[in-house]
Amino acid sequence: MSDIQKAALVKPSQRQLKWQEMEFYAFIHFTVNTFTDKEWGLGNEDPSIFDPQDLDTEQWVQVCKAAGMRGLILTCKHHDGFCLWPSKYTEHSVKKSPWKQGNGDVVKELSDACRRHGLQLGIYLSPWDRHDNRYGTDEYNTYFKNQLRELLTNYGDIFSVWFDGACGEGPNGKRQVYDWDGYYQVIRKLQPGAVISVCGPDVRWIGNEAGHCRESEWSVVSETLLDCEKIQEKSQHADDAEFRHRIRTEDEDLGSREVICSAGNLVWYPAEVNTSIRPGWFYHANEDDKVRSVEELLDIYYKSVGGNATFLLNIPPDKRGRIHEADEKRLRELGWILRSTFQDNLALGSSAAASESMDDDHTAANLLDGNPDTFWCPRPGTEQASIEIDLGDEKRFNHLVLKEHIQSGQRIERFKIECRKDSGAWREISRGTIIGHKRILRFDEITARSIRITIMESRWYPTLSSFEVYLGPID
Template sequence: MKLNQLTAVTPSERQIAWQQTEFYGFIHFGINTMTDREWGLGNEAASLFNPQKLDADLWVRQLKASQMQGVILTCKHHDGFCLWPTQTTAYSIASSPWKNGEGDLVKEVSLACQKHGLKFGVYLSPWDRHEACYGSGKAYDDFYIAQLTELLSHYGEIFSVWLDGANGEGPNGKKQTYDWERYYETIRRLQPNAAISVCGPDVRWCGNEAGQTRDKEWSVVPIEVQDLEKIAEHSQQIDDGKFSRKVTSGDEDLGSREVLENYEGTLVWYPAEVNTSIRPGWFYHEAEDEQVRSVEELYQIYLNSVGGNATFLLNIPPNPQGEIHENDVQVLEMLGEKIRQLQEQTIIQQGTLSYSSCLKEVRLTELIQGEGNVWQSAITDQKPYLQIEWEKEQTLQRIQLQEDITQSQRIEAFSVYYYHNHQWKKWGEGGLVGYKKILELPTVQTKGIKIVFQTYREFPTIKKLNLN
């Protein structure tokens, strides 16, 4: 596989928009919340659903405090209970006492997201343990398409349709062979800007629910990777309480040039999402109130995912009354403060930018803002570097780099040097960059930073950098 074949693979506009969301929330909520289970059987009474203190606007504000940019709601989990008044089944909140059967939780969350400037996404489980026609083939696909159509037609712009591959038995003891292509066609037609995640062509699962990340996460991978999560026999089919912390990432290296050297198939842009829960379970359980993950652990997952060419989807499950527990809220607030510090604008506003070469003139302000010209080294440049110097010593502790992924993923390894006492000293090193690389390093006092790119797939590009 030639290097120019690797860099010829680029993301779609919807994939770029999804990656720019960076950090967003999952809300697992429904019948399971009321029964203290992870997976319902599909025969729980709809009358159990009656969260008296539910405030969707507050949910969204609490998630936004953590610097999340979007929310995905579990509109229907495997039990089949729908959080909107669907016309496809009586098994929905319309049959519950909540708001006298007049409520629409999907609408409330979507409107709250619109109000507070967050993107809204939907999770609709293909597996349905309640629906009698599950396992019947086309009849169930018709049913599922009808539900998709409702969700994608009445709740505004959808940024993500999250499809997991769980595939167990329905109430008739049969399993369904999902018509994925038909599902995709419906989504593309009704929400052309929505990324189809996990069991879809736009976004891949990182391979585990534990928050584990690969050391190097490649977006350019063999097309066969798109089918891994859709294989029914590989899907999760039991609730054993261990899956959410099990690391089953498969191959650690999906897209290095060494792995792809002898690959003769088709390559696709298929970036990774890291999804995990703030608690051991995905739905709320009172017994887990003291098992909320620490801000330090979640911050590290953030650095490794958002700062490692992936996105971070963090689940926050409300309790049976419809409230997010104070322990979760406190951690979200602290996490938000740490992420805000990451997002602070660079302290180097008046520095001097220099480089080994450049295809097109670029100013430091353009790189700081991530707008305007992109730095690209000359094709013939054998030792490309970027260098920034300023007059007075400043304290630095991190560097963030972003490639121009419209020109693919190119950088494979780089080193960072800082200028002190009239000499350049090694500060740190990183591997691939992709959409974003965040390096937190030992604090230094310096008058300059030099980034040297050692290995790359054709000439490297940098769209944005930040020092703070």
């Protein structure tokens, strides 16, 4: 079996498939830093400063849902060590704050709000702890796993456990050797459906916090990438604004033929794009006029969700405990545009014909049936093929959405799109490299009856499960 065929056979797990369908979800950075106006706490903050006067997780969830998001990940404990739930393993938590007279639980309130509105909950738990004196000892790993057990047993289903690799000094001047395998065992036992993200085996960090996306984002990559964010020497251990926006161009190609043929073992390790709606991760009043524009957010959305990644957008609640009005307005605008664009699939009811199909169960008609489990493919070994979609009459459109059947692997390497009216020559309107879970193509509005996709390069043989056509709002 060739290296290319081996790469074509690498497939996602069920939890990875379920996570990929999330597509767009929120990061909620909220802790004592919100009240000290810092990005990273020192660990010596008095819990009494945590006192949001109007904390409203219902509002958080409603805003996220209006934006088109499907879940939220909460910073249950950031590097400062302050816990947003009343952990029985430390006093440095909401139970020592004046908020709700020490009887509050932010994690529970958010979990309940998510359940009411049909959104999923994820948790961020920082392994680095600048407050706890156990940090730097074996006892700390036990403490950390106990906190994981609390969060994974008391708040319902969790879709993601999000770890970063920050590893600085604790209050005693020591650094911790993290028991990653032990952490993973706790998660797999208590929440087997949850993906472990970034410093974990299920979801790969895109490599920057600026929202930059690769032109070709492969989900099949070298096994060595599993450990990249866990290496202490490369971990972030300073509040470094430059790091937050650094883009390493040498990492642009992680999965081309040239790379994988010399990569050794390959794994399914899909990418997540994480960035903030503001310059910082926590709320700062002086950034109220620096909220990203709708155009910026749309650009990141199309390059991430529309480029075989997911989009994790940070939205920091303010001191009141609410999503600020400026952020809310922007997110509602974004959600309106996304709903308006993708509400009416113009390809429904169309017909499709392929240059070749493997058999009667894998014809081009499967692209138009709305079923993610059915797909088209040619016979094994056929790496180039084309499909023509007949819309029935001439229609106006400016977006196409393509999906591979990633349950079978990621295979398409290069394609082009052409269109024509009732008669006349084919005209190329777009081309691309990978497709994967989803590829969204945007272009100036055109009118056409027929659309043709030509797959020029693929691994072993290509698959397609969906071909959708949309007319989005016109500027």
